Amino acid sequence: MKAMNEMHLNFPSISTNEGFARAAVAAFAVQLDPTVDELCDLKTAVSEAVTNSIIHGYRDTIGKVYIDCKLLQDNWIQVKVRDHGCGIENVEQAMEPLYTTAGDERAGLGFAVMKNFTDKLKVQSKPGKGTTVIMEKAFSPRVRQNG
Amino acid sequence: MEAEEKTETQEKRPVRLLLHEDTLTALLAGEIDHHSAREIREAIDMTAMRVRPAQLVLDFGDVRFMDSSGVGLILGRCKIMEMWQGHVAVQNMPPKLERIVSMAGLHDLCEFRKVEKDESNE
Numbered sequence: 001m002k003a004m005n006e007m008h009l010n011f012p013s014i015s016t017n018e019g020f021a022r023a024a025v026a027a028f029a030v031q032l033d034p035t036v037d038e039l040c041d042l043k044t045a046v047s048e049a050v051t052n053s054i055i056h057g058y059r060d061t062i063g064k065v066y067i068d069c070k071l072l073q074d075n076w077i078q079v080k081v082r083d084h085g086c087g088i089e090n091v092e093q094a095m096e097p098l099y100t101t102a103g104d105e106r107a108g109l110g111f112a113v114m115k116n117f118t119d120k121l122k123v124q125s126k127p128g129k130g131t132t133v134i135m136e137k138a139f140s141p142r143v144r145q146n147g
Numbered sequence: 148m149e150a151e152e153k154t155e156t157q158e159k160r161p162v163r164l165l166l167h168e169d170t171l172t173a174l175l176a177g178e179i180d181h182h183s184a185r186e187i188r189e190a191i192d193m194t195a196m197r198v199r200p201a202q203l204v205l206d207f208g209d210v211r212f213m214d215s216s217g218v219g220l221i222l223g224r225c226k227i228m229e230m231w232q233g234h235v236a237v238q239n240m241p242p243k244l245e246r247i248v249s250m251a252g253l254h255d256l257c258e259f260r261k262v263e264k265d266e267s268n269e
Contacts, residue, residue, distance in 0.1 A: 015182035022180075022212075040212070040243055047214040051181045097250075104226055105188065107218035107251055116250060 003070040003078075005031070010066045013058040013083070015051075017065070022046045025069055025079055032075050034139040041117040042077070042137055048110040049081035049133045055102060057085025057131055075139045082132045088125040095123065159209060162187045164194050171200035172238075176209035179217040188220060192227060199231045208239035217244070218251040225257055238262055 007028045011017045022043040029042055046067075053065045068080040088094045095115075100108030115121045120136035159176040161183050166172075173191050177183065195203060203224055210217070225235050236258040240248060248254070 015180075015185075018180045018182050019178060037243065043212065044214050044247065047180055047212075051214065051216065055181060105184070105219045105223045107215045107222055109215035109218055109247075109251055112250060113215050113247060116246075 003072060005071045007069040008067070009069075010064050012062050013054040013065050013085075014062065015054055018047055018050050018054065021050045021065070021067060025067065028069050029077050029139075032071060032077060032139045033142055035142075038137070038139050042079070045114045045117040045135055045137075046079055046081065048113045049079075049135065052110050052133070053081060053083035053085060053131065055106075056088075057083035059086065061085075072136075075141055076136055077139070078134065078136045080132060080134050082130065084130040087127040087129050087131055088123075089127050091123050091125050162190045164190065166194070166198060166200070169201040170204060171195055171198060171202070172204040172206060174206045174209065178212040179210055179220065180212070180214050181216045184216040184220045188223060191224060195224075195227060195233075200233060202234050202236060203228050204236045204238050206238040207241060207244065210241060210244065213244050213247065215247065215251070218247060218253065221253060221257065222251075234258070236260060 009021070009024055011021065025046045026039050026043050029039060034042070050065060057063070063084055066082040068082070070078045072078055093099055095111040097112040098108040100106045111123070114133065114135055118135040118137040122134040123131065125131040161175065161177050163174045164171060165174065171194060173187070175187060179187070191203070205221060205224065207213070221235070221237060228235050237253070238260055239262060240259060
């Protein structure tokens with residue numbers, strides 16, 4: 001599908017960039033005139049994907065996280081979050097709610113949130129090569145008050 | 148004790164702790180993600196381990212954003228409080244953050260409540 005507009009970002013996998021990444025994607029998405037709730041959902045999903053790359057993909061190392069954002073037809077937005085980190089051995093297992101390898105402080109809800117807060121989720125991963133998460137979300141068309 | 152010298156423009160601290168009798172209250176503010184959760188967790192745990200309160204209240208009234216790191220933060224504090232049979236209460240969770248909370252089934256694990264903000268305390 002042809003993109004109406006696009007945006008590309010990359011940044012080192014340090015945790016201060018989690019807030020920057022979701023704010024940047026939200027600022028780009030605003031042109032589709034989403035509701036406050038829709039924008040909040042998108043920010044939450046992006047935050048989960050970026051956090052996964054930082055704490056799982058690159059674990060104790062620093063690597064680059066890439067975000068590719070596209071505006072598609074009919075108020076759809078696609079957000080791709082990629083890393084060249086360690087990858088996931090078993091994607092199906094990693095996507096199960098409450099599954100986590102990161103200990104007590106992680107809820108194991110990352111993928112469940114991405115799935116619930118967007119309309120489409122695809123995860124591609126190769127151990128040793130990295131992970132790509134592709135999320136798509138449709139914003140509701142809004143009737144303008146002043147016509 | 149720290150002196151409270153802040154300018155108006157300064158962002159609220161991510162966590163402020165109040166100890167009243169056997170209740171430790173953590174007033175959380177801003178955005179809770181994996182990055183900010185660390186500072187919040189360390190501040191709460193350092194005090195909680197020392198005073199071993201009967202109750203830990205986590206107040207989300209001023210939280211604008213939270214991802215699943217906030218859920219992990221709550222779950223982790225429940226674990227800590229269990230060490231001395233303490234109890235965790237989650238207070239003033241904003242409606243827009245309810246969805247992630249119910250996804251995690253937190254309502255079965257700790258008490259949720261709403262309280263009116265006491266402005267005289269500020």
